[in-house]
Amino acid sequence: MTTFEDWPWQYSFPPFFTVQPNLQTRKIQLAAWCDLVLKYHKANNLYVLDIREAQGSPLFHNVDISRKLSIEGISEVMNEMHRRHNAEPLDKTKNRWHVLWHTLDEWAAILYSWADDTGQLGGVCTFYEIANTSGKEFSGIDQDVLLKALRKLEQRKKAEIIHLDDGNGVKFF
Amino acid sequence: MRRRAGIGAIQKQKLEQERYKDKGTELQGKELEVLGKQLEEFRSKLEEFASNHKSEIKRSPVFRRQFQEMCAAIGVDPLASNKGFWSVLNLGDFYYELSVQIVEVCLATSEKNGGLISLSELRAKLMKSRGRFSQEIINDDILCAAKKLSIFGNGFKVLSVPGGQTLIQSIPGELSVDQTSVLALAPGRGYVTLPILQEELKWTAVRASSALEAVVSEGLAWLDSQSPTPQYWFPSFFIGCMDS
Structure with a gap:
């Protein structure tokens, strides 16, 4: 079960759960939602959000004030996060999303500097090893998010993704 | 038949009128002089008072308000005068500083409150940003400083809504x-x-x-x-x- 204590004041503000008709206000509202979604996923180490199931999560449903963000509202939040490079759709219907509290470029930089700091440039590490490194921001990282981030490094010729029998690996340069 | 007034009488009457007028002006002048002197005296006493009680004025909000009221009574605005005698008070600086802080708080919160902040919230935020070692400020100080800001156009206004609430509006518009x-x-x-x-x-x-x-x-x-x-x-x- 997820835990989260750091709710912003908006979470108990009833109209926060109604998509605002005033465009300027809606912009402010969406920005606050983006922040909250990212913080929530980061605190719970969650990487995937499915819009069809999201209403069941306390994130979008405040039981105390019985307010719920609509599916359309959640969609709008995710699209805004997409614009900010903090989310990527996993399918054409845009129901499933990767939530990126670090953008893929940021993840790529974090991973590369870790490899550099720990003397792994030139060596091969498996995705499993990376995700199971303890005490790092990327501890427990979703394999698909990891793959996307490493592809960014690959494009810049700073890494090469290697397909091994029992999963993926990466070689940093 | 009654004799009509001769030319001499008319001249005499005119002369008398003029004398009265002169006397009147003289008296008026004297009165003004006295008043002026009194005002001058009051002013210098106020200045004396101000410099004797400089620290109280700066420290105590109640004292500050009373002093402001006295100044207003004789048409001195210690906020506007940063030159000459009144500069010893640095009261102008106090309010300038406060105005700047008010603008900062209003800007920082305008995104969430649409540019409308209650006086009590504004005061709480000002106290927080000024730190606990600075002078205490009361609502009157804030209103005084906020009113100064309204000279920059209609972007800054003090609103009194019925029911006793005072709000500071930092967005242009009526x-x-x-x-x-x-x-x-x-x-x-x-x-x-x-x-x-x-x-x-x-x-x-x-x-x-x-x-x-x-x-x-x-x-x-x-x-x-x-x-x-x-x-x-x-x-x-x-x-x-x-x-x-």
Whole structure:
């Protein structure tokens, strides 16, 4: 079960759960939602959000004030996060999303500097090893998010993704 | 037949009138002189008083207000005079500093409250940003400084809504009388609804809904459509927002 204590004041503000008709206000509202979604996923180490199931999560449903963000509202939040490079759709219907509290470029930089700091440039590490490194921001990282981030490094010729029998690996340069 | 007044009499009368006039002017002049002297004396006593009680004026908000009132009585604005004698007080600096801080707080919170902040929230935020070692400030100080800001145009205004609430508006634009009446009903509850407006203000539904639309389009209120009757919430009056 997820835990989260750091709710912003908006979470108990009833109209926060109604998509605002005033465009300027809606912009402010969406920005606050983006922040909250990212913080929530980061605190719970969650990487995937499915819009069809999201209403069941306390994130979008405040039981105390019985307010719920609509599916359309959640969609709008995710699209805004997409614009900010903090989310990527996993399918054409845009129901499933990767939530990126670090953008893929940021993840790529974090991973590369870790490899550099720990003397792994030139060596091969498996995705499993990376995700199971303890005490790092990327501890427990979703394999698909990891793959996307490493592809960014690959494009810049700073890494090469290697397909091994029992999963993926990466070689940093 | 009565003799008509001769030329001599007319001249005499004229002369007398002139003398009276002269005397009058003389008296008036003397009176003015005396008054002027008194005012001058009062002024110098006030200056003396100010320099003797410099630290109290700066430290105590109540003292400061009383001093301001005395100054206003003789047409001296210690805020405007940063030259000459009054500069020893640095009172101008005190209010300039406060004005700048007010602008900072209003700008920083305008995103969440639409540019409308209650005097009490503003004061709490000012005290926090000034730190606990600075002089105490009271609402009068804030109002005094905020009023100075209104010279920069209509971007800054002190609003008194019926019911005793004072708000500082830091967005350009004029709130209509109806919008102000709507605002007056929001404190405490944090929101208003169409029936509340109809009930409390005896407005028609058309009038009430157009006032509600206006506060939404000004960015002052947020709509909550998940309650049985739509509620219009004001972040400026929402405790969680005020404390954040």
